[in-house]
Amino acid sequence: MTTKLVRIATRKSALALWQAEYVKAQLEHFHNDVEVELIPMTTKGDIILDTPLAKVGGKGLFVKELEVAMLEGRADIAVHSMKDVPVEFPEGLGLEVICPREDPRDAFVSNHINCLAELPKGAIVGTSSLRRQCQIKALRPDLDIRDLRGNVNTRLAKLDNGDYDAIILAAAGLIRLAMPERIREFIDPETMLPANGQGAVGIECRTNDETIKTLLAPLECTTTRIRVLAERAMNRALEGGCQVPIGSYAEINNQTLKLRGLVGAVDGSEILQSEVSGDVEQAESLGLQLAENLLAQGADKILKSVYESKN
Numbered sequence: 001m002t003t004k005l006v007r008i009a010t011r012k013s014a015l016a017l018w019q020a021e022y023v024k025a026q027l028e029h030f031h032n033d034v035e036v037e038l039i040p041m042t043t044k045g046d047i048i049l050d051t052p053l054a055k056v057g058g059k060g061l062f063v064k065e066l067e068v069a070m071l072e073g074r075a076d077i078a079v080h081s082m083k084d085v086p087v088e089f090p091e092g093l094g095l096e097v098i099c100p101r102e103d104p105r106d107a108f109v110s111n112h113i114n115c116l117a118e119l120p121k122g123a124i125v126g127t128s129s130l131r132r133q134c135q136i137k138a139l140r141p142d143l144d145i146r147d148l149r150g151n152v153n154t155r156l157a158k159l160d161n162g163d164y165d166a167i168i169l170a171a172a173g174l175i176r177l178a179m180p181e182r183i184r185e186f187i188d189p190e191t192m193l194p195a196n197g198q199g200a201v202g203i204e205c206r207t208n209d210e211t212i213k214t215l216l217a218p219l220e221c222t223t224t225r226i227r228v229l230a231e232r233a234m235n236r237a238l239e240g241g242c243q244v245p246i247g248s249y250a251e252i253n254n255q256t257l258k259l260r261g262l263v264g265a266v267d268g269s270e271i272l273q274s275e276v277s278g279d280v281e282q283a284e285s286l287g288l289q290l291a292e293n294l295l296a297q298g299a300d301k302i303l304k305s306v307y308e309s310k311n
């Protein structure tokens with residue numbers, strides 16, 4: 001029996017490494033003839049840390065270098081947080097597997113306040129996500145939203161330093177990094193719609209690499225794939241990357257998929273929302289339908305002004 005080598009291209013942040021180690025452990029669990037090697041690399045998104053992400057522009061800041069490594073044969077797979085993965089893939093690469101989803105909700109994190117609703121007037125909240133910003137602003141126009149960049153640990157350090165009264169992070173990151181106690185409140189999707197794909201880990205590989213695809217197959221989670229497919233279809237139709245004020249969230253009950261979506265003005269002055277449901281087999285077309293509903297409400301005008309303000 002010859003051992004098969006699987007090389008994982010990964011970012012170096014604690015969360016990226018956790019996700020790569022998770023995939024390594026899963027591959028080793030399902031196959032006794034694989035050897036898995038991690039190839040940590042630095043991406044453009046990791047380097048440009050002093051500019052608000054929304055202004056950096058360019059989709060896929062965190063994935064490009066990993067993709068080049070696979071195309072050049074220096075790595076076999078890349079493990080991504082689905083919400084950072086652009087909707088389109090380069091020629092020759094594809095998303096092969098979507099793993100089981102962690103909690104998709106946003107988390108309210110603070111050292112002295114219990115929940116979003118208890119924030120005093122004028123409190124400083126850290127987030128650099130336009131999606132989080134617009135939803136918080138719509139709910140609480142009195143809050144002072146300030147930019148917050150960096151990986152999960154950097155953001156927590158800035159909170160602990162007293163720069164903010166509270167920060168908003170994906171619950172999934174805190175859970176995976178073994179810091180669930182940091183979460184004061186899981187923010188209900190009714191209050192704040194998560195980003196498409198939030199909490200899900202995806203695996204990308206060369207589309208013609210049958211050996212790797214066979215090895216990856218057991219890691220797939222069908223329900224997560226369907227949910228994320230619907231959420232991403234909406235984003236794709238709105239031509240939204242990850243740095244836009246767009247939220248989407250799919251849930252499955254029996255065979256029925258319920259998809260909610262939102263597009264908001266960055267200052268929270270306008271929030272468009274819609275909801276569709278249908279058979280799980282229709283995941284992608286439900287995503288398109290939802291995007292159309294939002295466009296009919298004027299989502300294109302809001303998104304256009306967001307893109308223009310970035311230039």
Ligand SMILES: NCc1[nH]cc(CCC(=O)O)c1CC(=O)O
Nearest residue numbers: 081083169170172173198199200
């Ligand atoms: N944009 C950064 C990013 N990409 C994925 C996660 C969290 C984990 C996930 O959504 O799977 C985070 C951090 C955050 O938003 O708090």
